[in-house]
Structures are given as structure tokens and as C-alpha cells.
Amino acid sequence: xxxxxxxxxxxxxxxxxxxNSALAIDGEAAATLSLSPQFCITASEEQNCDIELLLxxxxxxxxxxxILSNYQALPKWCADSADIKALSLKxxxxxxxxxxxxxxxxxxxxxxxxxxxxxxxxxxxxxxxRNPWSLF
Amino acid sequence: xxxxxxxxxxxxxxxxxxxADEAVSCDDGSECITIGLWDIGIAVGYGVKSNPITQFDDxxxxxxxxxxxxxxxxxxxxxxxxxxxxxxxxITVNMTTSFSSxxxxxxxxxxxxxxxxxxxxxxxxxxxxxSFWDVDDLYALxxxxxxxxxxxxxxxxxxxxxxxxxxxxxxxxxxxxxxHSGMEAQLKWMYRLAFSQxxxxxxxxxxxxxxxxxxxxxxxxxxxxxxxxxxxxPGSATNLSLTLTTQYAINQHxxxxxxxxxxxxxxxxxASPLINEHSSNTFFVGVAYRF
Numbered sequence: 001x002x003x004x005x006x007x008x009x010x011x012x013x014x015x016x017x018x019x020n021s022a023l024a025i026d027g028e029a030a031a032t033l034s035l036s037p038q039f040c041i042t043a044s045e046e047q048n049c050d051i052e053l054l055l056x057x058x059x060x061x062x063x064x065x066x067i068l069s070n071y072q073a074l075p076k077w078c079a080d081s082a083d084i085k086a087l088s089l090k091x092x093x094x095x096x097x098x099x100x101x102x103x104x105x106x107x108x109x110x111x112x113x114x115x116x117x118x119x120x121x122x123x124x125x126x127x128x129x130r131n132p133w134s135l136f
Numbered sequence: 137x138x139x140x141x142x143x144x145x146x147x148x149x150x151x152x153x154x155x156a157d158e159a160v161s162c163d164d165g166s167e168c169i170t171i172g173l174w175d176i177g178i179a180v181g182y183g184v185k186s187n188p189i190t191q192f193d194d195x196x197x198x199x200x201x202x203x204x205x206x207x208x209x210x211x212x213x214x215x216x217x218x219x220x221x222x223x224x225x226x227i228t229v230n231m232t233t234s235f236s237s238x239x240x241x242x243x244x245x246x247x248x249x250x251x252x253x254x255x256x257x258x259x260x261x262x263x264x265x266x267s268f269w270d271v272d273d274l275y276a277l278x279x280x281x282x283x284x285x286x287x288x289x290x291x292x293x294x295x296x297x298x299x300x301x302x303x304x305x306x307x308x309x310x311x312x313x314x315x316h317s318g319m320e321a322q323l324k325w326m327y328r329l330a331f332s333q334x335x336x337x338x339x340x341x342x343x344x345x346x347x348x349x350x351x352x353x354x355x356x357x358x359x360x361x362x363x364x365x366x367x368x369x370p371g372s373a374t375n376l377s378l379t380l381t382t383q384y385a386i387n388q389h390x391x392x393x394x395x396x397x398x399x400x401x402x403x404x405x406x407a408s409p410l411i412n413e414h415s416s417n418t419f420f421v422g423v424a425y426r427f
Contacts, residue, residue: 126223128167129230129296130213131337131381132177132202133393133424 032058033067033101033112038116045119048092055087055116057101063106071097077105093117147156167328169206177202179393188401188413189241197420204324218294225310226281228296233289234309236320238345241286242373278359285353288315294322305341311348318348336378345402347372354408364409373402389427395420 034056039047057065066078070089079087091097097115102108169175183197204213209220211230218232293308305324311317324341350373356364382394397418406414 061360094218105236112300123173124171125168125204125298127168127228128175128204128213129211129218129228129232129294130168130204130216132204132214132426133179133200133381133383133395133420134214134379 030054031057031101033057033099033113035099035113035115038114040056040115040117042117042119044093045094047119048094049091049117049134051091053112055089055099055113057111058084059110065110066104068100069097074084092114109136138149163340169204171206171208173205175202175204175206175426177424177426179420179422179424181393181420182418183395183422185240185418186413186416188411188416189240190410190412197418198423202426205367220330221243226298227349228298230294230296231291232294232307232309233291233312236288236290236311236349236353237343237351239285239287242282242353243287254314259295279356279364279409280359282360283357286315288313290320292320316351316352318346318347318350319353320345320349321336333384335381335383337379337381339377339381340378341377343375343377345373345375350404352400354405355411356409360399370404370408373404374406376400383424389425391424391426393422393424 002015009109036054036056037051040051042049059065062082064079064082066076067074067087068076072096073091073107077087077089092136093115094117096117099113101117103110156275159394176296179200179202185195185197187194200218202214205211206213209223209286211220216234217338218230220228222229232243235351248378287374289312291312292307294305294307295311297304297306305326305328307322308319309321322341322342324339326339329336329338348371350370355370356368358365377397379398380394380396384392386392395418397414401411401413401415405411
């Protein structure tokens, strides 16, 4: 009984992983959403990233799409027709922005993309153990 | 035996070695330095380092350099090389090297005297002009030329404790070059104040020197004076020191400096026929530029 469970468990895990993999491949094939640029490097965490983004998408079948985001100035944007496959927008942010491509009619999620804000690392400091002017 | 103790102590502390804690703050009044960048400064002004050695000149000070580089764990600070074994908010443990301060009295080019103009000169009749000792014997008064007292590098372990009452430093070091094979220990308290453009650091320390160090620098060789070679047999000694460092920042690069240092020499050292002072004083007033 114990050996049966031991042999069944890996087989079950394999099936679950295979199924997830297949779904992911189907999802990727169905629609893609690309973002350019994907990264914005700022001088510090307090500095805004002011940048113009270009979103491009592709769907396997023509469909009217909407783009949702957690960027306050653009919570939702919808295309007027299935022929529109790109969106250009200016953003000013200190935080990452998530974009989600959905079907306008069914609200089905098709793809996603993210703008990553990366502040440059500030120089690290440590304690100095000697007084700079101590030569005694 | 002392060397064995130092090695064992170092080995024991090495077993607790950890990487420097990146979360250590510099908000507790301690001086900070940017990792990976050289900190270079130079101070120009006037000061004097008194020399307690009989008939050796006081040492004028016109220029003081400041040179430091700190990595994640290694550091170089004004001639001292160190490696941080443990660095946390409240405690730091370093392995470090240093130069003995005693050799500076005998050598113009001692590391402690770098960039210091003037220097010391050797007298062949050390005790003739001094009434510091109550000795009538002519044999005691006539000295031949002094032999060299060499500079050496000390290596050991130091610990800093960061508290609201100030920074406490305990250090133990041994002669690494077998010049005198002696040991030094230091207990130091530092308190730093900063307000507006002013920075003040007050430090009090007790510096213990083993018999080997005291005898090497302040003892008398038989070739120098046979009487004192037999008569002066010092033991270990503890000097007490006070230091005041005052900085006034004019802008990002320029600052005014006032440094004062007082060392009360231990009785065992003052008893040496080479010494004619009970203390050693240093002061410096000048302007500094930090690059």
C-alpha cells in the first residue's frame, strides 16, 4: 500500500504539472501583450519615472480589447475596433505598473505585462572606526 | 606566551566571523564613510607635539593627512589595516593593525610623524642638562649615543560598544614584527556631539603597555649607559590620555580644526632616565579640506 502511494504520487504530480504547462502554452498562443520599455531606472526611490510607453498586443482571433492597469491616470482604456493593436501613453510614477489585456465583451483576461521601476542603489555607508584627524 | 594568547584569541573570534550587517546605521553619532570610495583629506595649520624624551625637540605640525578606504569588511584608515569580523548596531569586532605611538618620539620618519615638519635629534649627554633625577654619580650622567628604537606594527583585536553613554573601545594588540615582542591594551571612551556645523569628540583612554614595550623604548642599553642599564628595570605601564577633536564645517569640503591631546605618562615610564616630562601634549589648529 505504501509503495503504491509512493509510485502514484509522482505520477499525479506529473499530470498536474503537465496540465498547467499545457494551459500556459495555450494562453500564450492565444494572446500576447508586450511593453516597451519594460524597465525605468530612477536615481532614487523618491524620483518619478516620466516615460512614454508603447503597448503592443496580438490575439489569435480578431477581437476588441481593453487594457486595465493600476496606474491611476489610466484605470481602463478600450480600443474602438479589433484593428487597433497598439497604445502609446505617457506615465509619471514611482511604482511598478501592471497592465492587463482583456476581451472588451467577455472581460476574459488575455495577457499581462508590467513596467518595472528600479531605483539605482544608493551608496552604502558604514561606521568609520578612527577619527579622520587622529594621528596621535 | 603573549603571542600564543593573541593568536588563540584571534582564532576564537574568527570562528564567530560574520559578514558586516548592512542595516547598521550611522545615526548614533559615529563617523561614517562611503563603502568603496577613498576618503582623502588634508589639514594645514600649526601645532606642536611635545617630546618627553630628554633633549629631543618638540615636533612642530604643519600638515596632517587623512586617508581612508572602507570595503564591505576590510578597511584602511590612516595607516591602520583592519577586517571587521562582526558589525552590528551595538557592537563591532575588528582584527586590526596599528603603529606603536612610543616610537614616534625617537624617529623623525615614524608613521605618526608623517608630514610633520621638524623632528627629533639625539643627544649624547642626555642627563647633563636635566635635574630630573636625583643622581650624583657621574657614570649616571654621561650617556653614549642612543641606539635605534625601531617602529613596529602591532596586530590584534578591537571591539567597539555603541551605547547612549558613548562609544567604548577595548583593544588588544601584539608586536607582529618581533621588534620588542610586547603587547598593548587599550580601554577608550568616546563621546561625540554634533550641533549645527559643529562636531566635537571627547575621548578618554587608558593604554597599558607590557614590560617588553616599556623596556625597549624607555629602557637604557648597556652601550648607552651601563649604570642606568642596571638601575632602571621597568615593569608594565599604563598611560592615561584625554583627546578633544573639534570640527567646524564651513561647507561640504572645508572645515576648521582644533585638536588637543594630553597624555599622562605612567610612573614606570617617567622613571626612565630618557624622560624629562611627566606628560606629553599635542595641539593643532588649522583648516582642513576633504576631497
